Amino acid sequence: MNWQRLYAIFLKELRQMRRDRITLAMIVVIPVMQLVLFGYAINLNLRHLPAGIADQAGNAASRTVVMDMLATGVISPVARANTPEQLMDLLRRGDISVGVVIPPDFERRLNEGREAIQVLVDGSDTVVQSAAIQLARMPLTQASASRTEPISVVSFYNPERRSAVNIVPGLIGVILTMTMVLFTAVAIVRERERGNMELLIATPVSRAELMVGKVLPYAGIGLVQTSVILLLGLWLFQVPIRGSVWEVYVAAVLLILANLTLGLLISTRAQSQFQAMQMTFFVFLPSILLSGFMFPFAGMPQVVQWLAEALPLTHFLRLIRGIMLRGADLTEMWREVLALLVFTALMMTLAILRFRKRLD
Amino acid sequence: MNSGQGPAIQARGLSKQFGTLRAVDNVDLTVPRGHVYGFLGPNGSGKSTTIRMLCGLLTPSAGEIQVLGLNVPEEAEALRLRIGYMTQKFSLFEDLTVRENLEFLAAVQGLPRQQARERIDQLIDQYHFADRQKQLAGTMSGGQKQRLALAGAVINEPELLFLDEPTSAVDPESRRDFWEKLFDLADLGTTILVSTHYMDEAERCHRIAILDRGVLVADGAPGALTRDLAGRCVEVVAAQPRRAQQVLVNFPGVLSVAQIGNSLRVLAQAKEDLSATLSGALQQAGLEASVHQAEPNLEDVFVAATRGQTRDGAGSDAA
Ligand SMILES: Nc1ncnc2c1ncn2[C@@H]1O[C@H](COP(=O)(O)OP(=O)(O)OP(=O)(O)O)[C@@H](O)[C@H]1O
Numbered sequence: 225m226n227w228q229r230l231y232a233i234f235l236k237e238l239r240q241m242r243r244d245r246i247t248l249a250m251i252v253v254i255p256v257m258q259l260v261l262f263g264y265a266i267n268l269n270l271r272h273l274p275a276g277i278a279d280q281a282g283n284a285a286s287r288t289v290v291m292d293m294l295a296t297g298v299i300s301p302v303a304r305a306n307t308p309e310q311l312m313d314l315l316r317r318g319d320i321s322v323g324v325v326i327p328p329d330f331e332r333r334l335n336e337g338r339e340a341i342q343v344l345v346d347g348s349d350t351v352v353q354s355a356a357i358q359l360a361r362m363p364l365t366q367a368s369a370s371r372t373e374p375i376s377v378v379s380f381y382n383p384e385r386r387s388a389v390n391i392v393p394g395l396i397g398v399i400l401t402m403t404m405v406l407f408t409a410v411a412i413v414r415e416r417e418r419g420n421m422e423l424l425i426a427t428p429v430s431r432a433e434l435m436v437g438k439v440l441p442y443a444g445i446g447l448v449q450t451s452v453i454l455l456l457g458l459w460l461f462q463v464p465i466r467g468s469v470w471e472v473y474v475a476a477v478l479l480i481l482a483n484l485t486l487g488l489l490i491s492t493r494a495q496s497q498f499q500a501m502q503m504t505f506f507v508f509l510p511s512i513l514l515s516g517f518m519f520p521f522a523g524m525p526q527v528v529q530w531l532a533e534a535l536p537l538t539h540f541l542r543l544i545r546g547i548m549l550r551g552a553d554l555t556e557m558w559r560e561v562l563a564l565l566v567f568t569a570l571m572m573t574l575a576i577l578r579f580r581k582r583l584d
Numbered sequence: 585m586n587s588g589q590g591p592a593i594q595a596r597g598l599s600k601q602f603g604t605l606r607a608v609d610n611v612d613l614t615v616p617r618g619h620v621y622g623f624l625g626p627n628g629s630g631k632s633t634t635i636r637m638l639c640g641l642l643t644p645s646a647g648e649i650q651v652l653g654l655n656v657p658e659e660a661e662a663l664r665l666r667i668g669y670m671t672q673k674f675s676l677f678e679d680l681t682v683r684e685n686l687e688f689l690a691a692v693q694g695l696p697r698q699q700a701r702e703r704i705d706q707l708i709d710q711y712h713f714a715d716r717q718k719q720l721a722g723t724m725s726g727g728q729k730q731r732l733a734l735a736g737a738v739i740n741e742p743e744l745l746f747l748d749e750p751t752s753a754v755d756p757e758s759r760r761d762f763w764e765k766l767f768d769l770a771d772l773g774t775t776i777l778v779s780t781h782y783m784d785e786a787e788r789c790h791r792i793a794i795l796d797r798g799v800l801v802a803d804g805a806p807g808a809l810t811r812d813l814a815g816r817c818v819e820v821v822a823a824q825p826r827r828a829q830q831v832l833v834n835f836p837g838v839l840s841v842a843q844i845g846n847s848l849r850v851l852a853q854a855k856e857d858l859s860a861t862l863s864g865a866l867q868q869a870g871l872e873a874s875v876h877q878a879e880p881n882l883e884d885v886f887v888a889a890t891r892g893q894t895r896d897g898a899g900s901d902a903a
């Protein structure tokens with residue numbers, strides 16, 4: 225490895241990047257957009273489901289129950305109805321997601337311990353369904369005054385169960401996985417497409433110099449993105465960093481390296497930028513679905529879990545959630561650190577072996 | 585390394601197979617040191633492929649190559665510090681400026697900082713880029729790009745320079761300029777292998793090789809190659825050149841007929857004086873024409889070599 229040549233490649237890449245306005249914009253726009261999307265729009269704790277209410281009892285007790293339901297914030301009244309049939313119409317048309325029916329004999333049923341309230345749900349959306357089921361479990365005592373929940377769930381580390389707190393650390397991983405793999409893969413394939421590769425391999429630049437020099441600037445970009453997400457997360461959603469900030473960055477660097485080397489490997493295979501893009505998504509999709517970012521890891525079948533263990537994002541998520549939310553430190557999670565390092569070494573070796581300083 | 589002795593390039597039985605296509609077929613090539621060596625051939629005849637094999641960018645399917653005393657492709661890495669290669673397609677970075685491109689090449693060639701700066705200043709001056717140092721390479725004209733590519737290829741003062749159609753987009757004036765530079769380099773001892781489609785450029789080379797469908801069909805000094813064709817060239821000045829051409833083109837013994845203004849240039853398949861026979865044929869067809877022997881030129885050599893039928897030119901080693 226010759227430092228002068230390595231630096232020459234690095235500097236060239238940096239200069240080209242500076243002139244590539246779109247890529248430059250993407251570096252900041254992608255994390256900001258994703259953060260806002262996941263933080264605000266994709267809120268896994270559903271709130272304000274459009275609801276229709278048919279209060280057939282129309283007395284003080286039934287009104288109290290309705291007010292209690294609205295107070296949970298899960299539903300917002302958008303329609304009033306007189307009969308369950310009208311509510312079903314509204315449901316079918318998609319005007320409401322939830323219908324609440326309070327029958328005329330509401331109080332008598334309550335006293336007799338029979339079903340007092342009917343909740344109609346749009347079952348075509350599983351998330352809405354589960355939210356409505358929670359609503360139906362709302363304890364109903366006659367006076368609605370002294371209510372005690374028979375079972376209470378206490379959530380450690382995220383007492384308010386805000387999803388932003390869970391999502392933001394993971395989002396660092398998701399964004400780094402997407403941008404780092406794609407940027408590097410495309411950066412090298414583009415060189416091949418534009419004919420620069422013939423010039424490069426005719427120079428004394430070695431394979432390792434070329435690869436390392438090309439990915440280093442992107443590692444810098446990854447750290448910028450990490451900082452953007454951390455700051456915005458803190459500012460918009462008050463996401464805490466309970467462990468050390470320094471270790472958050474170490475974890476980010478580990479993931480960045482794993483993804484950059486994966487991008488390099490892809491670049492040795494892809495013939496065009498489009499192919500590089502396709503291959504990136506081939507890796508990106510399982511990363512999102514299986515790493516534990518979207519769905520809990522424990523709920524997945526054994527085979528899928530093994531598969532997920534091969535994804536860098538899986539290990540990063542454990543690291544970053546540990547550091548940011550539980551205040552754990554890296555030494556406690558050395559297995560994940562090791563996994564990321566092994567992945568990086570493996571990808572780098574494969575990429576360098578596969579990359580030929582030849583045109584055929 | 586044994587730099588001083590032996591030819592700059594020596595290839596034996598060089599072949600390259602792309603699937604079913606034999607792009608280069610059993611080519612023997614010797615390029616003496618300090619020569620400007622021209623590489624001619626129709627499109628797709630294997631010039632670029634041969635050059636790429638000689639610089640170690642393509643692995644030959646068969647054959648042996650020694651360049652500057654090094655075995656290629658095995659020792660290609662050591663070779664890269666001593667050669668310059670200008671690709672047929674512009675391969676510098678379009679989104680870097682003129683100066684940045686040169687800085688990059690100087691650095692990867694391992695020039696120390698101070699020396700690199702001096703060398704770049706010198707090249708920028710020599711290659712007339714003083715007022716465009718900060719222009720992006722991609723925004724320059726075709727000829728300017730090629731000038732920049734040459735400057736880039738010689739930045740490490742290579743012993744051997746491969747130029748793949750370096751003047752394909754260059755105006756005649758700049759082409760002359762370009763070749764002056766090549767001879768300056770040759771004077772300093774640089775060996776140059778240059779592919780071209782221009783006969784006037786081929787004329788200037790110390791020696792040329794002509795490839796046709798991957799086969800080496802002629803190899804020698806331009807003067808010797810044209811001398812070999814003596815007696816096979818006839819010039820026909822006719823009032824109606826198109827009609828005269830129609831009469832002559834299928835005439836037995838005629839290899840090719842090309843119109844040049846009002847006259848026709850006829851190349852015989854073999855060494856025989858066709859002037860009398862052709863003159864008779866034209867008179868018979870009722871066409872007014874004067875027919876006389878002409879001095880062969882390199883274009884005739886090219887046509888004779890690549891028209892296939894006779895392979896007289898091949899291997900004529902008269903240098
Ligand atoms: N990588 C490749 N794969 C398959 N065929 C190839 C490849 N490179 C070149 N060829 C074929 O080999 C033949 C020789 O190509 P080459 O580029 O060497 O020609 P050339 O003499 O340089 O032509 P030109 O004057 O047009 O530049 C052509 O028929 C071309 O299609």
Ligand SMILES: [Mg+2]
Nearest residue numbers: 631632672748
């Ligand atoms: Mg070519």
